[in-house]
Amino acid sequence: MLIVLQYEAWKGGAKDIALSRFLGIFSIFKSATSGHTGSLGAISKQEVENVFFGDDKNVKDKSVEAAIVIILENGKLHKGDLAHSNKLNKNPSRGLGDTRAPGAAQGSHR
Template identity: 60%
Template structure:
């Protein structure tokens, strides 16, 4: 039986800044997507399209990130927010 356990993907762009988290619902599909199969819709992998910040580490309280913070942290490179948030 495939592993369907949820997983947390953590992105920390700055060693002194907050961590950003996305919750992945389907680990098997996420691993296929991460390996390069971009035909998999992110809606199958992520149940809720929300990014959370953890100012005190991923074991502390989580805050849903505002659109402005998403734009500031995730945009600016060649990747778009949906790719950066789960890679």
């Protein structure tokens, strides 16, 4: 909840709060497919410039960090409890995150 409070304070005007206090990673991701499902990949610098800044020649900083600030300033906060909503697991059909083969756990892989 502290992270949410820090973000709300930052969005409210307390720009002295470092973004790293409430951001986990400084990247923007998009779905490899055209929907809201599928694997995610980081967008390219060209995509950042085209989507967030267009042909505006007056913008000096067209970095990913500047695009993240645009998202944070104009976006909507979605609160949720990931620990109790089963959203921590990225793909439950892939075995609940257990990457070990069944035989490897018992030592029969030799």
